[in-house]
C-alpha cells in the first residue's frame with residue numbers, strides 16, 4: 001500500500017524514514033548528508049543509512065538516475081569528456097575545481113552563463129525509491145552574491161516545484177537559511193550549499209506528507225506567520241516556543257491593512273506576488289534545454305551587489 005499525497009507517493013518504509021528524520025529536526029538534532037543527498041542521523045554511517053533505507057526498495061531506480069541527467073544538453077560534461085573542462089577559461093578558473101568536487105558528491109549538470117553558472121543538482125534525501133529533487137542553482141561569478149536555487153520535485157512537461165513555504169519573495173527561490181544564521185558562506189563551497197538545500201527538501205517533504213514544518217524556522221511578521229505556520233510548528237520569532245503558545249493569538253488578532261503594510265515594507269512586494277519565475281519553470285519543463293540567463297532571473301529580486 002502506498003501512503004501520501006501530492007505528486008509522489010511514498011512507501012510505508014520511506015514514510016517512516018521521513019517521519020523519523022523530521023522528528024529529529026523538530027528536536028533540533030543534527031542530521032548529516034551523504035553522497036547523492038542521502039540524509040542520515042548523526043549516529044549512522046553511510047552504509048547503515050543505505051541498509052536502512054534500501055531494504056525492500058532495491059528494485060526501484062538507483063540514486064542519480066534522473067531523467068534530467070540523461071536528457072539535458074550538458075556543456076560542462078560534454079567538454080569534460082573531451083578532456084577539457086569549461087568552454088571558457090574564465091569559467092574554468094572560477095568554477096572548475098568546485099564543480100568537479102560538487103559532481104563527486106551530487107548528480108550535477110552545469111551550464112555556463114555570462115555572469116556565472118547554472119548548476120542542476122540532483123538530490124535523493126530518502127535514498128533509492130524516494131523522490132529525486134532537482135535544484136536549479138544559479139551561482140554568480142561575483143561570489144559576494146549568494147547563490148539562489150529553485151527546487152523541482154518533477155521535471156519535464158509536467159514540471160512541478162516543491163511548495164512555496166520558506167521560499168523568498170518574490171522569486172520563490174529556496175530559503176534554506178537566513179544570513180543571520182551564518183549557516184553558509186561562499187568559502188564553504190557548493191557541496192555544503194547543496195547539503196543545506198537537501199535538508200530544506202526533507203523539511204518540505206515532511207510538510208507535504210506529514211503536515212507540518214519540522215524544526216526551528218524564521219518568519220518575519222504577523223501576516224507571513226499567520227498564512228504559513230501551523231500551531232504545532234516552532235514560532236518564527238526564535239522564542240523557543242510553539243506557534244500556538246507564542247505569536248499565533250496576536251497574529252490572528254492583527255488587523256489586515258497594517259499587517260500587509262508591514263509585509264510590504266519588509267519584502268518590497270505583496271504576499272501574493274511570490275511565484276517561480278517563468279524562465280526557471282521553462283528550464284525544468286524542457287529538461288534544461290532552454291536555460292534562462294542569470295541576469296534575467298536574479299534581477300527579479302534585488303541582491304546586495306547590483307549587476308553592471
Ligand SMILES: [Zn+2]
Pocket residue numbers: 235236237238239246247
Ligand atoms: Zn513567537
